[in-house]
Amino acid sequence: MATLAIPAAAAAPEITRxxxxxxxxxxxxxxxxxDNTIANVALPYMQGSLSTTPDQITWVLTSYVIAAAIMTAxxxxxxxxxxxxxxxxxxxxxxxxxxxxxxxxxxxxxxVLYRIVQGxxxxxxxxxxxxxxxxxxxxxxxxxxxxxxxxxxxxxxxIGPTLGGYLTDVYNWRWVFYINVPFxxxxxxxxxxxxxxxxxxxxxxxxxxxxAVLSLGLAALQLFLDRGExxxxxxxxxxxxxxxLCGLGFYLFAVHMWLADKPFITPAxxxxxxxxxxxxxxxxxxxxxFASSVLLAPYLQTFAGYPVATAGLLMAxxxxxxxxxxxxxxxxxxxxxxxxxxxxxxxxxxxxxQEMTTWTPDIDAWSLARNGIVQGIGFGFLxxxxxxxxxxxxxxxxxxxxxxxxxxxxxxxxxxxxxVTSYLLVHYTQILHADIAEQVTPFNRMLQTGNAYLRWNLTxxxxxxxxxxxxTRQASIMAYANDFKFLLAAAxxxxxxxxxxxxxxxxxxxxxxxxxx
Numbered sequence: 236m237a238t239l240a241i242p243a244a245a246a247a248p249e250i251t252r253x254x255x256x257x258x259x260x261x262x263x264x265x266x267x268x269x270d271n272t273i274a275n276v277a278l279p280y281m282q283g284s285l286s287t288t289p290d291q292i293t294w295v296l297t298s299y300v301i302a303a304a305i306m307t308a309x310x311x312x313x314x315x316x317x318x319x320x321x322x323x324x325x326x327x328x329x330x331x332x333x334x335x336x337x338x339x340x341x342x343x344x345x346x347v348l349y350r351i352v353q354g355x356x357x358x359x360x361x362x363x364x365x366x367x368x369x370x371x372x373x374x375x376x377x378x379x380x381x382x383x384x385x386x387x388x389x390x391x392x393x394i395g396p397t398l399g400g401y402l403t404d405v406y407n408w409r410w411v412f413y414i415n416v417p418f419x420x421x422x423x424x425x426x427x428x429x430x431x432x433x434x435x436x437x438x439x440x441x442x443x444x445x446x447a448v449l450s451l452g453l454a455a456l457q458l459f460l461d462r463g464e465x466x467x468x469x470x471x472x473x474x475x476x477x478x479x480l481c482g483l484g485f486y487l488f489a490v491h492m493w494l495a496d497k498p499f500i501t502p503a504x505x506x507x508x509x510x511x512x513x514x515x516x517x518x519x520x521x522x523x524x525f526a527s528s529v530l531l532a533p534y535l536q537t538f539a540g541y542p543v544a545t546a547g548l549l550m551a552x553x554x555x556x557x558x559x560x561x562x563x564x565x566x567x568x569x570x571x572x573x574x575x576x577x578x579x580x581x582x583x584x585x586x587x588x589q590e591m592t593t594w595t596p597d598i599d600a601w602s603l604a605r606n607g608i609v610q611g612i613g614f615g616f617l618x619x620x621x622x623x624x625x626x627x628x629x630x631x632x633x634x635x636x637x638x639x640x641x642x643x644x645x646x647x648x649x650x651x652x653x654x655v656t657s658y659l660l661v662h663y664t665q666i667l668h669a670d671i672a673e674q675v676t677p678f679n680r681m682l683q684t685g686n687a688y689l690r691w692n693l694t695x696x697x698x699x700x701x702x703x704x705x706x707t708r709q710a711s712i713m714a715y716a717n718d719f720k721f722l723l724a725a726a727x728x729x730x731x732x733x734x735x736x737x738x739x740x741x742x743x744x745x746x747x748x749x750x751x752x
Contacts, residue, residue, distance in 0.1 A: 252429045253371055257383065259425035260364035262418050263327050264384060267360040270299065270334075270353065270415070271646075273399035277408035284408065287343045297461045298347045300650065302354030304453045307643040309446055310359045311636030312499040314366075318435035319635070323363045324427045329356035331419025338412040362638035367430065369626060369634055375569055381622045382565025385615075386558050442499040445491050449500075452484025456647070460654035464661065504633050504640070512732050513625025514644045516577075519732075520621075521648025522725045523584070524614065526656045526718075527591075534715055535603070538596040538708070545600075552604040556611020557618075564619040573620035577733045580620070581726060584613030588723040592716050617729070624736050652725070656718045663714035664707070671706045 274281075274295060282292040313322050333353035340346035365384055372380040402410040459477035466474050492498045505511050528550070535546040564576060587610035622641075629637050 255425050255429045256367065256371060257380075259422045259429070260367050261383065261386075262422040263323070263330075263360040263426075264364040266327075266330065266415050266418055266422070267303075267357040269395045269398065270357060271303075271395065271649075273395040273402075273411050274299075274408075277399055277403045277411045280403055280408040281346070285341070285343050285346065291343055293461065294343070294347050295350055297457065299350040299354040299357075300461075300646070301454050301457045302351045303358040304457060304643065304646055304650075305450045306355045306358035307362065307639050307646065308449055308453075309441075309499050310362045310639035311633075312439065312441065313359070314363065314635045315436055316439045316441075318432045319363065319367065320426065320430045320432040321435070322359060323367070323430065324423050326356045326359040326363070327419055327423040327426065329353075330360065331416055331423065334412040334415035334419065338409040358642075359639075361642045362635060365622075365638040365641070366635040369638075370631070377626075378568035378619060378623055379562075379565040382561040382619050385561050385618050385622065440497065442491075442495065442497060445488060445495060445498045445500070448484050448487040448491060450484075452481050452488060453647075455481035455484060457650060460650050463654065464658055468658070500640070501633060501636060504629070504636060507629055509627060509736050510625050510629050510637055512736050513621055514640055516617075516621050516625075516729055516732050517641050518644040518648035519725055519729050520614070520617065521645035522652030522655075523588070523722050524645075524652075525649030526652030527588075527610075527722055529653050530656055530660075530715065530718055534594075538712055538715075539598060539603075540596070541600075549600060549603045550607065553607035553611040553614075556608035557615045558611075560612040560615025561619050564616050568620050568623050572738055573624050574733050574736055574738060576616050576620040577624075578730055580613045580616030580618075581729045581733070582613075583609060584617060585723060585726050587613060588719055588726060591719040592723065594716070594719075596712060624738075628737070652722075656721060659718050659721055660711075660714050663717045664710045667710035667713050668707055671710055675702060675706065 278292050278295065281287075281295060282289060285292070310322075330353055333349050333356060336349040337346055337353060340349055365381075368380045368384045369377060398414075399411050402408075402414060455477045459474060459481055462477070463474050468474055469478070492500055492502050531550055532546055535541045535549060539546075541549065560580075564580075568576065587606050590606055590609075625641065626634065626637060
């Protein structure tokens with residue numbers, strides 16, 4: 236019995252250290268993910284305070300997203316070159332300082348510059364926290380570890396707009412950035428003292444050519460998506476230029492990656508079937524998760540008539556469903572085939588999206604909450620097994636690089652999903668408005684009698700204005716249904732990708748609770 240007590244006593248400080256690092260990594264993850272969406276609600280207030288136009292203020296979001304996208308891919312190289320702890324702490328500290336500067340900004344140029352710095356530093360937080368969690372926990376506990384980590388990644392986009400709206404309403408828009416400061420200090424301090432560093436390789440040379448062409452492709456893609464709707468897409472020379480630069484950048488990067496001696500992204504990583512399929516699954520998850528979050532808030536406020544605070548609360552059940560499902564999935568992933576769990580999650584997600592296609596503005600709060608919980612369960616049972624499968628056969632040396640590519644796929648998927656659904660919403664609203672307007676004539680008997688005649692009298696300007704408003708409203712409601720159908724179609728291919736994945740060898744817990752290296 237005495238021999239058993241010694242290892243247990245020796246393991247206690249290690250468990251404490253691991254728990255502290257887990258909390259600090261989770262804080263870093265949540266800060267970065269929240270900042271993708273938390274500033275959205277505050278944009279109108281920033282616009283007035285900084286004296287900008289609606290078109291100019293969107294650069295507060297665009298600058299952050301572009302900087303984060305560009306700096307996500309080389310995270311693996313920076314970690315190998317400078318050491319994980321050094322890079323992690325530097326990025327958390329830089330993100331925190333940039334948050335302070337964003338809150339203190341007094342002009343558009345200042346806040347855009349600081350948001351670029353914030354995005355550059357924040358790009359590494361999610362992949363580094365994930366790779367840290369994967370290395371920190373033994374293989375039989377990684378499902379639970381990924382469940383804890385996944386809460387920050389998946390729930391952040393859901394609660395971001397709600398928290399941003401609350402801080403802006405109660406205080407002002409600057410607190411959207413100041414809120415990061417105390418958490419950033421705690422995270423950086425804990426990581427510096429408790430995260431064990433991996434060996435830095437000072438001999439590594441940076442692949443500037445690969446980084447430059449990938450940056451070109453990512454920046455042009457983001458600008459193409461952000462400004463396309465404003466500039467009438469391919470009817471604008473500016474948007475055509477972005478499309479050409481995007482295609483050129485990605486093409487040159489692909490050629491360079493496979494032909495260069497030491498590219499900063501190892502091409503062999505894409506030869507791993509489970510990882511490559513996991514990247515594609517994460518891309519589709521990003522499309523559905525981010526686009527649905529962006530669509531839901533204005534739908535509830537504009538058409539269902541809910542106040543801002545109530546709309547935020549009605550979106551919360553989806554986050555609760557995610558958290559509950561992730562915790563359950565994290566415990567079950569080592570006992571059941573992860574592929575079957577992913578198919579179950581996809582079916583649940585598709586069911587919730589199909590239900591959304593039938594929504595009308597008079598939908599009650601309980602139905603909204605129930606659908607949110609169901610959808611959250613679908614995401615949870617999809618996300619955790621996907622992480623397990625994607626990294627189950629990936630060599631440890633490629634783990635940080637893999638997490639950065641997974642994060643990049645999620646962000647690109649979200650950007651494309653938001654852009655496509657925004658375009659479809661405008662496009663279908665115009666088409667459906669024209670279709671409905673064809674039936675609006677003085678000879679339509681539905682408009683000649685009763686309450687319709689009193690409200691929408693075509694012989695009076697006010698009546699015609701009110702009728703046009705109602706036609707636009709009905710067209711927009713149907714356009715939202717078409718957007719939900721698009722998200723439904725984007726979720727279905729996940730099943731096909733899952734079926735192509737290989738099931739890893741069964742993971743069994745080590746007898747006596749030992750820890751694997």
